Each structure stands twice: as structure tokens, then as C-alpha cells.
Amino acid sequence: VVKRIGIIGTGIMGADHARLLTDAVSGACVGGVFDPDAERAGGVAARSGGARVFADPYALIGDDGIDAVLIASSDATHEEYVLACVAAGKPVLCEKPLAPTTEGCARILEAEAAHGSRLVTVGFMRRFDPGYTDLKAVLDGGEVGIPLMIHHVHRNPAAVPGIPGSALITNSAVHELDITRWLFGEEITEVAVHTPRPSGRAGGTRDPQLLILTTESGVLADVEIFVNARYGYEVRCELVAEEGTVTLDAPPPTSLRRGGLHARELPADWRPRFAEAYRLELQDWIDGTGRGATAWDGFAATYVAQACVAALESGERHVVGMPSIPRLYRG
Amino acid sequence: VVKRIGIIGTGIMGADHARLLTDAVSGACVGGVFDPDAERAGGVAARSGGARVFADPYALIGDDGIDAVLIASSDATHEEYVLACVAAGKPVLCEKPLAPTTEGCARILEAEAAHGSRLVTVGFMRRFDPGYTDLKAVLDGGEVGIPLMIHHVHRNPAAVPGIPGSALITNSAVHELDITRWLFGEEITEVAVHTPRPSGRAGGTRDPQLLILTTESGVLADVEIFVNARYGYEVRCELVAEEGTVTLDAPPPTSLRRGGLHARELPADWRPRFAEAYRLELQDWIDGTGRGATAWDGFAATYVAQACVAALESGERHVVGMPSIPRLYRG
Amino acid sequence: VVKRIGIIGTGIMGADHARLLTDAVSGACVGGVFDPDAERAGGVAARSGGARVFADPYALIGDDGIDAVLIASSDATHEEYVLACVAAGKPVLCEKPLAPTTEGCARILEAEAAHGSRLVTVGFMRRFDPGYTDLKAVLDGGEVGIPLMIHHVHRNPAAVPGIPGSALITNSAVHELDITRWLFGEEITEVAVHTPRPSGRAGGTRDPQLLILTTESGVLADVEIFVNARYGYEVRCELVAEEGTVTLDAPPPTSLRRGGLHARELPADWRPRFAEAYRLELQDWIDGTGRGATAWDGFAATYVAQACVAALESGERHVVGMPSIPRLYRG
Amino acid sequence: VVKRIGIIGTGIMGADHARLLTDAVSGACVGGVFDPDAERAGGVAARSGGARVFADPYALIGDDGIDAVLIASSDATHEEYVLACVAAGKPVLCEKPLAPTTEGCARILEAEAAHGSRLVTVGFMRRFDPGYTDLKAVLDGGEVGIPLMIHHVHRNPAAVPGIPGSALITNSAVHELDITRWLFGEEITEVAVHTPRPSGRAGGTRDPQLLILTTESGVLADVEIFVNARYGYEVRCELVAEEGTVTLDAPPPTSLRRGGLHARELPADWRPRFAEAYRLELQDWIDGTGRGATAWDGFAATYVAQACVAALESGERHVVGMPSIPRLYRG
Numbered sequence A, B, C, D: 001v002v003k004r005i006g007i008i009g010t011g012i013m014g015a016d017h018a019r020l021l022t023d024a025v026s027g028a029c030v031g032g033v034f035d036p037d038a039e040r041a042g043g044v045a046a047r048s049g050g051a052r053v054f055a056d057p058y059a060l061i062g063d064d065g066i067d068a069v070l071i072a073s074s075d076a077t078h079e080e081y082v083l084a085c086v087a088a089g090k091p092v093l094c095e096k097p098l099a100p101t102t103e104g105c106a107r108i109l110e111a112e113a114a115h116g117s118r119l120v121t122v123g124f125m126r127r128f129d130p131g132y133t134d135l136k137a138v139l140d141g142g143e144v145g146i147p148l149m150i151h152h153v154h155r156n157p158a159a160v161p162g163i164p165g166s167a168l169i170t171n172s173a174v175h176e177l178d179i180t181r182w183l184f185g186e187e188i189t190e191v192a193v194h195t196p197r198p199s200g201r202a203g204g205t206r207d208p209q210l211l212i213l214t215t216e217s218g219v220l221a222d223v224e225i226f227v228n229a230r231y232g233y234e235v236r237c238e239l240v241a242e243e244g245t246v247t248l249d250a251p252p253p254t255s256l257r258r259g260g261l262h263a264r265e266l267p268a269d270w271r272p273r274f275a276e277a278y279r280l281e282l283q284d285w286i287d288g289t290g291r292g293a294t295a296w297d298g299f300a301a302t303y304v305a306q307a308c309v310a311a312l313e314s315g316e317r318h319v320v321g322m323p324s325i326p327r328l329y330r331g
């Protein structure tokens, strides 16, 4: 009983997912692929045990030989493909963001509500990272007591010069927004954004930024997002609780002594850092155990991100004002 | 040519300074001590090579056998003793704060201006900590480029329950206020304070807090101050610059593997962490090389701390509005 | 094309392998299981998607519904099962040791030579550990120059009191013997064993021990093996080369600050430490890419272990005198 | 009561000691200096508060204005100067080695015995290093139980090419010989030396080496000594005991993230690593508290070093056969 997955979008992420489904996940194969670039789709299909290449994404979604769909296409297309999957009654794993706007996300919530059961998973892969699951296990096990603060650091070596400051929030810090909700099991209620002078390397982008988030129970989370950090890719956090703290820094297994330094190597981008998270996310999705982010989580992440963008622009604290969670996602 | 130091206040800090001056600093001895508790003063004098015990602090300040004065008495008394030293024309090292109010600090600035040369050093010992001086050397050496942010963490295991939240700023975070000014060589211009729900261990104190500071050139500094952190004493920071970051965490020289853990021990309070800083601070003061914090630095630290207290109380961003630096402290 | 694996031995290791093959490896399922304890076999079969339970291991090996065999039975039975697999022309993954004696291993080499191609893989899983493969990649990439020494540490929290000292070598240090051969791609030519006074926790066993190994090209490897180390399970090494060193210590992703310590947790046994290695070993075996240890590697590990046991007993350096590698395993 | 120290030998070490005695030690000054290079002596004297320059080392030793003598001259001259100090009844701190030969050391023991009390301290400064004293405190406090093994690593970036292999033992590893004796409070009874192929950077020297030492109670110590390690200077050890281990690695207070690495800087030579040890050693010597290495310790270090040199040359284990400790050094 091998699930046949259809992949929409065979860029870096889609190709990576195809490889994992083919080589490293139990109970799955790539049944079909679609990409606007048919040659690229063909290459991925060939490396995926001879999957079918579809000329039309909706044909793929509707095909009887496709059991479930993975969406790794451009952000703007996520909504329509997810809605088509829901309409077809097929499970779908959609890369973040679920949709770039809260309105788009809301339409998906409505469609899923109309369908009557959950079909949508959002690719917030960090929820499967062994570091983050360790962190949550320590917190939930009561080893450090009641949480009070968390400090996040999220750095990329370089970004396209001059992108809008909002992109740091919606593309990058959105992972911390999701993780903060997931870790504490509650909503973010208030946000603020502080910015230093921008890095001269950022081409005018307001980079870095410091987001300040408050949760329902009063946990304070700060997020340094810095997409032109130059030295490498790094994601870290320290959870501060009443009896102690937990730090996630995920050091690599080896260190070098060379040239006057004792050093550990940092990855150049997020893929080596979260390779295991992606594998576990896919295995969990194939197993149908449902630990991934729901459509509601996708909506909430976009909703809070929009509040942060507003706070960035106004320089003021913003109350998030999250709508209440629909019945389908409770409990 | 051994300098004879008079010590006012022989509590924990004063006794520690007496020991260092006697046992570990070149060119100094304890010439006299005063404490309201004469027995305590006598004990320190006995352990300091037979220093004289004074019954009156002003007599000590004025005595011909005393070359310079170290003030380690209660905060409220600092101003009057410092003013007496300036009046007597004697160098004085005053534990922080220079005075609890900006008005008190300003009176010392005026006295020193009237005297016409610098006599006052404020005991911001972190400026002599090998970790902080390393950090500054890396920054000043251009190894990581232009600074953008700094994240500070400052934790004590326990504080008196129910102290006012302002005390976290004026007693503890004031060290980070000073270090931030010293590190970047510029003033703090704007402050804000965010707070999570308070720790249940704090007896009602708003603890922890997150201070957000902006400097003249636009560096953004955040300071977690947490005085009931339970697990131990810890001071850390990470400086984020355009080409890289520098972290100060000062690990102890040894680690233990025992009971399922690979661990480094954390100190129970600030004294072991900053023992070397205190020694170097005293040696520098005795040598007269003048690298310690000036009366202006003491004034500025208190001034910014007051702005932070106002920001804590209002929940708003506050512009600091620092007066301009007097001629005596320029260059 | 899913490979149907027959598992002989469903103790801790066999059950773990069954779980991985079922849940976490692509292209494999458990086709059948055998264990002298039929109830235990039945439980594993039930958790493995309804695999068949065999009453006879040779029937399992010979069954047309079994494509390949995994042997996780008691050490003494390895040889006969491996020989049966070779006779049946089926690929076999045998947990270490290939056989407890060099004679037993030699009979397998002969059988495989008679068969004419390689069928046997030995479960030296560390070759697939991301830490060890990192280490080898750094070495092979020339980043630290020509290797000169390696220091290994291998500790278990507790062993059965009073086991013979030779068991530390044949059961535990044999992993380092294999890794040393694999890392440098050459044989161990000379061995010596030094021992301190034994731990009072070892019930008379000569524990710990320090093995000293020399390779063909003159690399010196030392191995601390300590099976009653109490504090936890730990495997580390530092490779010393002409231009630098590489350390493998594989820290967990999170650390705790609590109770006066900043600590990382150590595992209680080898399974969490090498969980990823086991998964990758099985995936590689299923993929048939042949990076696992061969029967020759299994023979060589046992051969060098026997030389170490002789060195332990005599207190003298021993020349290993490894036979030359058979044609089947060259190149 | 400032002790006036006469310094014989004003090379790097002597000049460093002069600076510490002048600037960083309480209760001492440099009273006189001698060096065969009178100009060099004059420079050090000038930087030492106007100390006298002596033209004759024996005149310095005998001078009434010199209370104690520090010997930092070439190794071959140590014996005669120490004997002159003993004859003059003056305390003397002699850089290691006490004398290059056991016979030379023995003559000093005889002289001191004839004098009837201890005057000689040997400059094994590591006994004062905060890392080593931490390590010993943990061991003596029973936190890890009875010691079984210790692994030492001692690396220098470069040495003069082609020096004899014995020099690695007598110049460098002698520090580990002393520390091992000091840490466990017992003698080394048996030694062996293993060597890999030498580094191509060593110009023919047998470098690195692995010394294996056994103490009276059966602790096994191994010492990697590598004087052309290229990457930096480093001294580390891990003490292995029945209930846990203690590692001394003395990380610097700051780390850098830059260029794809998270790194701590390693010193280029031993002086920054042991700067604090030298200061504390001198302060202890000035205080006369007698925690430094005695003439017997100096003799024993040379004695064991000679046994290691014999073991290096023979390739065999050597019994040390240490003479029994003279009455003067007991208890």
C-alpha cells in the first residue's frame, strides 16, 4: 500500500521532496509531477522511478493514480491548487505560506469546513526538527517550569538586495511565528517591531529586524531576523522558564582545529539544517498521523505576519486580534 | 611608592576590595577603613595588614595617611562621600551607582568641573573583564564589520521577593547600560521596555524584563534582565555586525561528565564571574591609567536607567534626551 | 519493487531493524521473521505489517517470498545463518560480529569466494553515522592534511559485572577497530593494550582498557574502552593530522541551564546515538549501493580483535599478521 | 615589607616575570637583574622601576639588597645558580627544568638537605592555572570518584625542525609529568612511548609521540605531545574516574561567527594560555605559602623524563625506579 504522490512545482523544494519520497520515506512513491517548465518536470520524474509528467496541474490533482498532492509551486499559486485538492477530496501538503494573504487562507478554511474534515497540511517543517521537538519535550515535561520568554535568532547569509522589509517577516520570520504558536500551544496577541540602522549589505532593505511577540498567557518572544548576515545560515533559540532555560543551537557532529581556530562549520542555507525535519515531515504526512501544521496554523501564521508588517510600518505595538479558531481545528 | 587606600564601607564588596588591594594588586595597601559597624571594619583592617580603623568617614577622607579613597558603602551615601573626596582633591573609586539620582550625579559633575580635573572613577568593573575587553577588541579591530545589534542576557538566581521592577534596571541592567555605551563609544538615545508575565518566583516583581535600547548611530541593543532565574548567575551577550557576530559567554575552564550530563558549572553570583575584572579594575585605578568609568559615565548610566524606568512604567518608547557631555570628559 | 526482508532474531536489535524497515526505509518491507521465542517473533511480525512468522530459520532463508535476510540473532549463530544465505544466493546483512572466531569468518569468506560475488554485509553501522562520514569527508578532502593519530573514547554506563576483559575488545572496541580501518582505508598491523587498575564498579573485569593500534602507513590510534563508565553512553574521537585536527563528539541539538549547570544530555545507551546510522545503513543495504562493511571487513575486525585480546593477555605488543585480502574484496 | 627580587636571565620568560613582579604582584619589586646581554638586562631594569643591573650573577645572589632570586637563564646554568642561592640561604624560584640531568638535580637536593630547610621552588606554573586547580578540586572533592585514567594533549604550532625526539619529552611533556604527579599525589612507576610516522613538518623529529605512564596506585596516563601541530597552541586533558570524568579545555571567553564558521580562537603559544598561572605562581612565591613545586618535584620530573627518553629509544616499557623521597620533602 504505497501512496502515490503528485508533486506540483519541481523547483529546488519540489525536487528535494521528490527525492525524499523516492529514496528515504517508507510507503510513498512519486506518482506524477507538474511544472510550468516541462523539462524540469521531466528530469525530476526520471529521478523518481519513472513518475508520470502531467501537462496540467488540475489533471494531476484529479487523476485516479494520484492519492495525495504536494504543492511546492510559487507562493501565489498555492491557494488555487489547495482549493482544487480540497474539492477533489485529496490530502494535500502545501509548502508555506498556505496563501500570501489572510483572505486567501480564509477561503481555504471555508473550503475545508465545507468539506467537513481536514485535508490540508502546511509545510512548517520545523515542527519535525529533532531540535525543536527536543525543546518542546523538555518544556512539556516540566523540566524547566513555566515559560516566560523565548529569544529567537534566524539568519541567512544573503538576500536579494532591496527587497521590502515586510518580506523578512512573511518569508523568513513566519517560521518563528509558527514555532512560537506551536511551542506554547496558544496564539500571539500583540506584536511590535524594532529596527536598527540597516546593514550596508542589504541594499536598502530594513534588515535586520527585532520582532517582539506576546502570547495569550503572557510569554514574551523576541525574534532577530537578519537575511544578510553574511557568515552563514543559522537558526537558534533560548527558551527562558521559571526554573531554567533550554537552548536549541543544533551543533554539527564534528569540529575542526585549524589555522588558529577551533570551529564548527555552519551551513550555507537552510536545507542541510532542516534536512532531517523535511524527511520526518514527509514520513509523518505519508503515515497520516497528522502532526503537521493545519490550514488553521497556515492562516494564523499569515495573520500574525500581517500584524507584524503593520507594526514594522507604523513603529507601534499592534494588537493581533486573531479570529476565533473554527470548530474543525479545535481539540 | 605604595598608595595608601582608605575604604569606606566594609561589607561584602568593601571587604573583597580590601583583600584584593592587600593580596593581589601591585603598588597599593589599605591605609584605613571606615564602616558604621566598627567591629566589621576592625576585622577587615586586621586582615589588611593592620590598616587604621577610622570612626568618621570624613576624617578618613581628609587624613594625610590616605592617598585615595574607595567607596563601597550603601548607595544613598555615595554622593556625599564622593563630594568630600573631590573637595579634598583625592582620587576616589566609587562603586556603582555614582548616585541613585541624576541630580546627585549632576552635583558631582559640577564639583569635579569646579575642581578642574578628573578625580572620580565609577566601579563599572565589566569594562575590565577579559571577556568584554576581547569583545571590544574584536569589534574595534574591524573583524566583524559595523555593529548593528547586541543581545544581552543578565540573570541572577534570586532577588528579594517583591522589590519594585525599577530595581532590576537601576541595580542590575545598569551594567548593560554602561557596557553598551562603552562598547560603541556613543550615547543611548531611545529606550523601551517589554515585560512578559512575571515569574511566580518573583513575589510580584515585574521580573524578567526586556529592555530595548537604540544608540546614536542606530545600534539596537536588547537586554534580558531576570533576577529570579533560579539556575545560577549568568551574563552573556552576542554582538551582531555586518560581517559576523561575537558572543561572550565566558565558559569555565573545566566541564564534568556525570549523571547523564556533560556540564559546565555556573557561578551562584557575580563575584566569581567578575573576580578578575575587579582585580584588573583596582590595578588600573592604582596605576592611574584612567581606563575606568568617569563621573560622566556614572551620570549617563543613571540618566539612561531613569529613562528605562519611565519606559517600564508607561509602556511606551522614551527618548532619552541626554544632556551634552561637559568639556572635562571629552576626547 | 519492494524488497521483502526476512529477519532472524527479534530481540532488541532485530525488533528495531523491523521497525525501521517498516516505518522509515524506502523500498523495503518485513516479509518474514524467525526467533526461537515464537511469541516475541509474533509480536514483531504484527508490528511489521503482518509479516509471516517462520518456525525454522532455514525455511525463512530458503523461502521464495524472502528477497534478502537480516541476521540479528545471538553471535554464535551468525556463521551458520550467513552460510545458509550464501548457499541460497541471497543478500544478507549480519549484525556484528560476522562470527566470533577468525575461523568462522574464514569459512564465510570461502563460501562467498565459491559463490563468486559479494552477498554479505556486516552491520558496522558507524560507517553510516553522519558524524563519522563528516569526519571522513574532512580527512579525504585534505582539509587537515596527512593523518598521524586518532584518539578514540568509547564508554558504556554499565556492563555485566565480572565479564572477561576480552569482551570489552570483541564486543565494544571492535567498532573502533572497524572504523579505524575504514577511515584510513588500510589495515592495522600492530597492537598493544595498557590497563589501569580496574574500576571498582567492574566486578573484577579489566575495565577500562587503552588499546594502541598502528596502521600500515604508521597512523597511531588509541582507544579508551570503558564499559562501566557510569555517567552515560559516549563515543568520541579526535583525528590528529599534519595541518589540524577533527573532533567527532556529536552534541545533541539542545542544552539545559538548570540547577547550577549548563548541560547537554548524554544518552543512556548506543541506540539513540546511532539511530540515524542504523536507518541509513538499512536504506543503503536496501538500495544495494554496497557501502556497508563486507565479509572481509567482518573477518578483519575479528582478526584484529583477536590480536588485541592476545596483547591484553601478554602485556606485550603484538604484530597482527593479517592475511592478504582475497580477490573478491579488492578495489 | 616589599620583597626585592633578583632576576637572573632577562629573556622572554625573565622579562615577563619582571613585568608581573612590577605591575601585577602584591608585595614584590624587582631589586636587581643580571643577563649576559647587559643591554637586555638594562632594558628590563628600566621597565622595572629602576632595578639595579648586576654584572655578575653571584654578586646579585649575594647582595644584601636582594631578598630572593628568580632564575630564568638557560637550562644548563640553572644548577649552579640554584646551588649559589641555597649556599646564600636565599629563596629561589627556578624555571623548569631544575637541572637537565638527574645528577644535577640530585646535587641540589643534597645542598638543600644540608641547609636543612626548603629554599627552592621550581617553576611548574601549571599547578597555579585556574583550570588545573579546578580539576584537582573536583577530583579531591570526590565528585567523580576514584581516578582511573587521564588523557593529556599538549600541542605547539611549530618547533625547530630536526630537534631530537627526546626534546619533546624533556622540554614539553615534562609539564604533564609534573601535573600527573601533582594531581594524583603519587609517583609515576612505569612508562612507555608509542610513535606514529612523524609529521612531514617536523624535519625528521619523531613528532608527535604518545607517552603512557602508570602511577603507584595504577592510574594510567597518556600524553600526546605534538610540537609541530601547526594550527595553534593547546593544552587539554580529560580525567576519567569511577563515577564520571572532568575535562580541562579552558575555552576563551568569546567566540566568533564569521566566514561559515562558529569558532573560538586558539593562542599561538603558551604565554596567553598560562598568563594567569604565572601571575598566581609568582604571587604565591612572594607570599611564601609554598604551594609551588619543590626541588624534589623538580628532581622527580627530570627522573621520569629520563625514563621516558629511554622508553622512546628502546621501544619498550620502562620501570622508573624512583628513589625514595628525602625526609625534607615528606608530609
Ligand SMILES: [Mg+2]
Pocket (backbone or CB within 6 Å): A095, A096, A123, A124, A125
Ligand atoms: Mg517550509
Ligand SMILES: [Mg+2]
Pocket (backbone or CB within 6 Å): B095, B096, B123, B124, B125
Ligand atoms: Mg560594580
Ligand SMILES: [Mg+2]
Pocket (backbone or CB within 6 Å): C095, C096, C123, C124, C125
Ligand atoms: Mg552494530
Ligand SMILES: [Mg+2]
Pocket (backbone or CB within 6 Å): D095, D096, D123, D124, D125
Ligand atoms: Mg615553566
